[in-house]
Amino acid sequence: MGEEVEHQEFSRADRTQHREKVRRSLDVLARMLAEARFDADDPMTGLEIELNLTDARGEPVLRNAEVLDSIADPDFQTELGLFNIEINSTPRRLRERGLSVFEETLRASLNQAEVKASASGAHQVMIGILPTLEEGHMVPAALSANPRYRLLSDAILAARGEDLRIDIAGAERLRTTSETIMPEAACTSTQLHVQVGPDQFPAYWNASQAIAGVQLALAANAPYLLGRELWRETRIPLFEQATDTRGEELKAQGVRPRVWFGERWVTSIFDLFEENVRYFSALLPVTGDEDPLAVLESGGTPELSELRLHNGTVYRWNRPVYDVVAGEPHLRVENRVLAAGPTVADTIANAAFYFGLVRDLATSERPLWSQMSFSAAEDNFHAAARDGIDAQVYWPGVGQVPATELVLRRLLPRAAAGLRAWGAGEDEIDRLLGIVERRCVAGRNGASWFVERVGERERAGDERHEALRRTLLDYTERMHANVPVHEWD
Template identity: 40%
Template structure:
């Protein structure tokens, strides 16, 4: 969903054609998943670093377009609100030193933003939530001037959304725009996965994210209230306006999911196509199902655009670059506070996920408990007590800090 859109209004014909291409993409994806060479390249690790632009006193500075222009770095892109900015780090091989490379690039990018922000009194700030935000900062007037955000805002509807987070203190707010999502920033880890390993890696990510999130949480303050240890999680989900009672949990466009994966990436993509109405039915020009180059995979622009409007915490991605590959976006970790923190969290999460995926599990946790773990970790942080599989015995409950030590 990183590209901008050339149009804002869509017809019924646009929607019908887009839906037809989505359904046809499922068949093309089936062929890709079994074709020689697809997804067999060297595994890589990448990341997106979201940040806020603030004054030295922490006041948001709505000048992302100007800062990006001065920085003149194509890795920087505008995020939802004018005080949000995103840096796309270069994917690196999983061997030999991926974390050193990510750390060095993140530090360099933050320095680039810092220098570019000087004329505007802005500097980068990394955290899951900006604690100095006020409700007035989360309105449509602060939306970045990009068509895709206006289209999504229109598509999600402008009916009043009740946003509430209850922790040590209770926060309630009404909003008529998804610009409330601009309060949140994340450090999103991109892990390439071979098609035949996708089920195991995805399930491992769903299991392992809870203990890592518990120790990585850094966002307890939300609009002046102390809520969850990682208040970004419930706030982000609700900011899309999909958590009203009339929207079933399984139909919400943001969330943790509702079952262990059994049928590989095809299962997730089919669910995305069959269950969710397209928000942005923009059809690509030309032969949409043809390879980008002779012998290469098709672009499947419609499918990629549609998947980009589902904000699952562990999201599948199809990428036609090169010979094509799959990856999982691990989207639950907060931004900040420093590159060292973010890279350490990445090393812990990817290590646990790949280790779990590489061996036969001794027992599987009921998915309802894995989902409970995720939200418990976000709410209670290091104090969380998490369910964990115990082989053939019933799941046991452990303190998050003890569980992480045991997993190392």
């Protein structure tokens, strides 16, 4: 959820000052982009995973601070809800066997953390939405202690002027309201990062948008929310609604939502930052002392903290990132499409597919986005979130096609070519893309397995919550075994 923010109240003057500072920072970013101050000759990739905490019965545990104290590892951090934590992996270069190192270190870190967390009665689960969550977990008291989360919740509810409404129609229907943004905490994701230069960014972002639907179809892992079977990747509509600052009137006027797929292909990273400033008011108008122009003209690297903080409260599924590492500025595409889990093996296979495919598409002589409307990419995204591994998507030159068929026939070879361009090892490519291939052949991902298993238990006589709880325990056992989901019985 981003950097920590001190608890404070904001005046109208604070908001005016903050807006002026953000616009000044935007001007400085434009100058930095024009002067080519970014180095991405040997780019890094990154990985973050959000986790849920449960007890031995599979019920939510609301003690993330205690669990983090037990784990005592700076790679693990708080998230929005008391039943969430996050692990951040050290960035890697794929040409240095980065995929294998991601897998080995992530597996080792999670295993060590599980041993320590279990001593306090908590267990980690990688899944898009914890199926055993109930209405009682969506209350203000379940927010994590970091003041940022309370400030965000208060700001979003104040902008709306009314409680949040969650209304999702899928296999079943859920209608509920919330007085905080706690429903957002139900959404736990995998975030993939690709470092790029300013000239490369538009192609990588456009390619990421174009394949977002295919990613979702392959890796959907969030079919239940508050006891209801909804979309195969219910995170998508839930996150869109759980941070919506618009009342019904503003929706009718066409005001843009804060969780946003976007509305066009871009030609510069500046397009996205400028849209964020133009369309969205600040939720956290915290203003620092830095004069970004003075820092730049003195030969330094400005932090642009106000622009970065504002950017962190506009929730694009593929987010532009400006960051400063060891005094050097860099740019990233942050791919936020995927749910957490089911296993580390599946997670790294999903990462390999994304990193490889986005590289191949971004460096293609004939860009995919010149052949495909932006609205078609957005339609694919929501169709895949709804239908998961059974989704039909549109692809140029093919038309409507099952997502699994598209991956098997066209996209896996391109992902392999992209991974070779990154310098990944052939053994890594074969093993990880092989997991994706066999998942497509089996027609099974986390969401489809979970729904099938719950259905079996209900037909055997379990009530819904008991079926969800027992299935989650089965899921957790298989997650720890690290056998890819397509092999689960």
